Amino acid sequence: MTPRPTPYRLLLVEDDDTIRETVAERLTAEGFLVDAVGHGNAALDHFQDTPETSAFDLILLDLMMPGVHGLDFCRYLRRRGFTTPILIVSAKDSETDRVVGLEVGADDYLVKPFGMRELVARCRVLVRRSSRSAANQPAVEVLRHGELALYPEEYCATMKGLPLNLPPKQYRLLEFFMRHPRRVWSRDKLLERIWGPDFIGDIKTVDVHIRWLREKLEDNPSQPLLITTVRGFGYRFG
Structure with a gap:
């Protein structure tokens, strides 16, 4: 039957x-x-x-x-x-x-x-x-961490269901962090991975973009929970 x-x-x-x-x-x-x-x-x-x-x-x-x-x-x-x-x-x-x-x-x-x-x-x-x-159709890739979601195929990210409207470098930096959670990355490595090995500029560029990201992701950017600073080493996500 x-x-x-x-x-x-x-x-x-x-x-x-x-x-x-x-x-x-x-x-x-x-x-x-x-x-x-x-x-x-x-x-x-x-x-x-x-x-x-x-x-x-x-x-x-x-x-x-x-x-x-x-x-x-x-x-x-x-x-x-x-x-x-x-x-x-x-x-x-x-x-x-x-x-x-x-x-x-x-x-x-x-x-x-x-x-x-x-x-x-x-x-x-x-x-x-x-x-x-x-x-x-294959499942659409979604990177998630709590209420944060990133959609690589659509080139967008949301927090609590609302779009983050990230510029290209901030988006690439966030995607890189979400693909490598809990790992500590130095400023030099982040510059190399996100800006490329031929980048000529101040290493503080990384700090500026992370500050901008924190303002969009964190409830209290001065006490971040998602992107934390590991003193003497660099930054860690998650």
């Missing part, structure tokens, strides 16, 4: 009680496992862990909600590395609204009022596409 496939789990975020109940009932009848919430803050509670532990295969999202706005919710998830497909369902129907929704991280946009058959079809397309992508 062929085992039944595991049903897809969907998070429905909709503040209108009637719409939320109707959509949840229909999608449940179509085989989805539906968790339904009525505002953005409740939705955020489901995404406090890491992207790798996300329990949802799809998010069905209204925009105009109490608490966290739908667009801010999209931005938050994408900045933290969540790739869960997002289908925006909204009464805002201008081209600008649709474009903004897609640009901040949504995968599809459906305008209210909508037909249930179309909604179900779009949900199925998104979860199938996401499943194929996860099965066929």
Whole structure:
């Protein structure tokens, strides 16, 4: 006997009680496992862990909600590395609204009022596409240390889910530290690895860039916890 496939789990975020109940009932009848919430803050509670532990295969999202706005919710998830497909369902129907929704991280946009058959079809397309992508593509490399995350393939880093906007040398210095945690590096070695063996300049360049990094990474840059000074030797990360 062929085992039944595991049903897809969907998070429905909709503040209108009637719409939320109707959509949840229909999608449940179509085989989805539906968790339904009525505002953005409740939705955020489901995404406090890491992207790798996300329990949802799809998010069905209204925009105009109490608490966290739908667009801010999209931005938050994408900045933290969540790739869960997002289908925006909204009464805002201008081209600008649709474009903004897609640009901040949504995968599809459906305008209210909508037909249930179309909604179900779009949900199925998104979860199938996401499943194929996860099965066929290698995992994206992510370097993590606590609430700090660095994405080498995307050339970006985040702290507590917010982008750090690092200039090239600061980014390369942080990536180097994160690839070699707990090891002590002298200023000379850091200059050679990050600036190159032909660099001509003051060795204090390293100190300046580390100070700038600490200002972006540390809660208290004057008492750093991530990038520490090892007196007489150099610097250590982690």
